[in-house]
Amino acid sequence: MTRPRTPDAELHYLLARTKRTRKGCKEWLGSKMKDGYGTVGFQGRTWLCHRLVKTLSDGPVHRSLEVMHICDNPACLNLDHLVVGSHSDNMRDMILKGRDSKAKITGADATEIRERYAAGETQRDISLSFGITESNVGYITRGLTWRHTA
């Protein structure tokens, strides 16, 4: 089977193979693991569908972080239902924080981001190493986030 390869086409392809539920979830109709998570091959790797959707939409997700469902539906690929967090984050915390990029990084990360940016590193390089979007790096370097948090 021929499959699209560009990120945009892949994202479109994945979301086209979902079924909308009453709760607003977009359930993956392709193959699933026993625990209900959808899986799909992309660029030579097998991905969890929801993690791939988040990556295609928002950029790389740092390997130490998980993409989690606020809707508790493992097959759901609705970007509005996906949040990024660490293993130790509890679910209630993630729901409260929603998709806010501040949930992905610590105050120490924000300090490092500002230092690296000041030292001449590009926003793109920084975004890739922290698994956040370039615009989030921009917010952090301009001090729009993390000013009042530790």
Ligand SMILES: [Zn+2]
């Ligand atoms: Zn959902």
